[in-house]
Structure formats: C-alpha cells, structure tokens
Amino acid sequence: xxxxxxxxxxxxxxxxxxxxxxxxxxxxxxxxxxxxxxxxxxxxxxxxxxxxxxxxxxxxxxxxxxxxxxxxxxxxxxxxxxxxxxxxxxxxxxxxxxxxxxxxxxxxxxxxxxxxxxxxxxxxxxxxxxxxxxxxxxxxxxxxxxxxxxxxx
Amino acid sequence: xxxxxxxxxxxxxxxxxxxxxxxxxxxxxxxxxxxxxxxxxxxxxxxxxxxxxxxxxxxxxxxxxxxxxxxxxxxxxxxxxxxxxxxxxxxxxxxxxxxxxxxxxxxxxxxxxxxxxxxxxxxxxxxxxxxxxxxxxxxxxxxxxxxxxxxxxxxxxxxxxxxxxxxxxxxxxxxxxx
Numbered sequence: 001x002x003x004x005x006x007x008x009x010x011x012x013x014x015x016x017x018x019x020x021x022x023x024x025x026x027x028x029x030x031x032x033x034x035x036x037x038x039x040x041x042x043x044x045x046x047x048x049x050x051x052x053x054x055x056x057x058x059x060x061x062x063x064x065x066x067x068x069x070x071x072x073x074x075x076x077x078x079x080x081x082x083x084x085x086x087x088x089x090x091x092x093x094x095x096x097x098x099x100x101x102x103x104x105x106x107x108x109x110x111x112x113x114x115x116x117x118x119x120x121x122x123x124x125x126x127x128x129x130x131x132x133x134x135x136x137x138x139x140x141x142x143x144x145x146x147x148x149x150x151x152x153x
Numbered sequence: 154x155x156x157x158x159x160x161x162x163x164x165x166x167x168x169x170x171x172x173x174x175x176x177x178x179x180x181x182x183x184x185x186x187x188x189x190x191x192x193x194x195x196x197x198x199x200x201x202x203x204x205x206x207x208x209x210x211x212x213x214x215x216x217x218x219x220x221x222x223x224x225x226x227x228x229x230x231x232x233x234x235x236x237x238x239x240x241x242x243x244x245x246x247x248x249x250x251x252x253x254x255x256x257x258x259x260x261x262x263x264x265x266x267x268x269x270x271x272x273x274x275x276x277x278x279x280x281x282x283x284x285x286x287x288x289x290x291x292x293x294x295x296x297x298x299x300x301x302x303x304x305x306x307x308x309x310x311x312x313x314x315x316x317x318x319x320x321x322x323x324x325x326x327x328x329x330x331x
Contacts, residue, residue, distance in 0.1 A: 118307075119320070121311075130317070
C-alpha cells in the first residue's frame with residue numbers, strides 16, 4: 001500500500017506535533033526535519049487545522065500545535081482527510097471490471113482494503129507514539145527514549 | 154506499583170486436590186486506583202452476565218455460566234478467568250488460556266474475552282486486566298499472547314494495539330457452508 005504524498009506529510013506532521021502537545025512548531029521546522037516541501041506542508045497543515053487536529057498561532061514564535069485527543073484520534077481520521085482508502089488497481093468504470101475475472105479480482109482486492117481499513121482505524125496517535133518510542137535503531141537495548149524518560153521520571 | 158503487584162499475581166501451587174499443579178492468581182489491590190484484580194468466583198457470574206449485557210446489549214446467562222464452569226471453577230493451570238473489582242462493583246473481566254500446537258503453533262496465551270464497564274473505561278482497568286492475564290501466561294511458561302477480533306470491533310482492536318499487540322503470523326479464513 002502506498003499513501004499519497006499529502007497523506008504522508010500529514011501523518012509526519014501530526015506525529016511530530018503530538019509527540020509534545022505543549023510545543024509549537026513552525027511549518028518550516030517540520031518541513032526541514034522530514035525533507036518536505038514547505039509549500040506542500042503548509043497546505044496540509046491548513047487542512048489539519050480546519051479539521052481541528054492542529055491549531056495555528058500567528059506572529060513571532062507562532063506555529064502549529066497538536067490539538068487532538070491522541071487516545072481517540074486514529075491514523076484513519078488523518079488519512080481520510082486526504083484520500084480514500086480503496087483499491088484503485090481496477091477502475092470501477094473500467095468495463096473489464098464487470099467481467100467475471102474483474103469481479104473476482106475486485107473481491108480479492110477489497111479483502112486487502114478491508115484489512116487496511118481495520119488497521120488504520122485501530123491505531124491511535126497515542127499508540128503510534130509508543131511504536132515510535134520502541135524504535136530499535138535509535139537507542140541501545142534497554143536505553144529509554146527521551147519521552148519514556150520524561151514520562152517515567 | 155502495579156507492575157510489582159502484577160508480578161506477584163500468579164503463583165504456582167503444588168498443594169490441594171482440585172487445584173493441584175494449578176497456577177493460582179492471588180488477589181491484589183492497586184491502592185491508588187482502589188481496583189482489585191482477582192480470580193472470578195461463582196458469586197461474580199451474575200455481575201459478569203450483567204456487564205456483558207451492558208456492553209453487548211444481549212444477555213447470555215447460559216454461556217457465561219458455562220464459561221465460569223470451564224475457565225473459573227476447575228482451577229486448571231492453563232485457564233484464567235479474572236475480574237476487576239472496585240468498591241464491590243465488577244468493572245471488568247478477562248478470560249484466556251494457554252493452548253499448544255493448534256494451527257501448528259507452539260504454546261501461547263490466548264485472550265478470548267475482555268470487557269470493561271463503559272463508564273469505567275479510560276481509567277486503566279483494561280490495561281490492568283491485560284497485564285494480570287499476561288503475567289499468568291508468563292508464569293505458565295509462554296512468551297506469545299494472541300487474540301482474535303472482528304474487523305469492526307474498533308474499540309477493542311485499538312485497546313489491544315495500545316497494549317503493543319500487532320498483526321501476527323496467522324490469517325483467519327472462513328467459508329459459508331451450502
């Protein structure tokens with residue numbers, strides 16, 4: 001499965017901001033960290049703000065802050081703002097889709113989509129941040145990440 | 154504090170007739186939350202039935218009495234029926250067992266029911282039940298824990314995800330018989 005660029009940018013931005021909901025970050029800081037086009041990210045952040053997932057503050061020191069409930073907001077809530085999750089490998093308007101083979105292929109692809117939907121709907125931002133903290137490539141075994149240290153003292 | 158308590162929850166008992174060789178779950182109290190996780194008793198069954206009805210909208214007294222008989226009453230070392238109790242009110246329940254070699258799988262823990270009273274959610278009850286039954290599984294010598302859920306059970310799916318569970322190596326398949 002491949003998500004569209006805007007969707008990926010939104011997920012990076014939301015997870016970056018949700019990692020510390022008290023922190024405000026400029027769009028440029030997020031764009032720099034993830035190598036994202038600032039122009040593209042700014043548009044994505046505006047969409048997220050309209051959905052109430054982030055808040056923007058204007059002026060010097062302004063930026064964006066996470067405004068959602070990380071235990072309630074799911075990956076699907078973010079993704080569906082930017083794209084539908086459904087198979088586009090067989091165009092529904094394609095006449096071949098109405099053949100027996102087309103319908104059989106559609107059934108298999110729909111099965112895959114249903115699993116993807118259930119997965120995205122079941123993973124909250126809070127759970128994603130735990131997965132980020134478990135990253136084995138950034139800390140030695142047994143070493144706690146900064147967020148774990150802050151949370152556990 | 155909970156972790157320390159949870160570690161003490163399952164203790165291997167080698168005495169007694171019915172419970173010989175059974176893994177006993179000692180009752181524990183998390184003083185801060187006033188929540189007690191303990192093995193279910195026969196007297197809990199009506200409350201479990203009521204809790205399930207509150208959650209699912211369907212009363213299943215025969216099913217739950219049978220579940221208690223098979224998982225709670227006999228003291229078998231590989232079966233666990235735990236309840237979460239707060240101030241004499243049942244706030245949650247979890248049931249599971251260790252199974253071996255089904256689907257070619259080495260022994261592992263299966264959780265096949267977990268419920269928390271709707272008004273008691275987001276207060277750590279489910280997490281404490283999950284931790285308690287995982288500790289029972291550890292004491293039983295297994296290192297993997299599994300469950301299976303309907304794809305549209307988003308709340309429970311999210312709960313297990315939040316506990317660190319991820320998709321496993323098995324795929325469930327089914328068919329409708331003619």
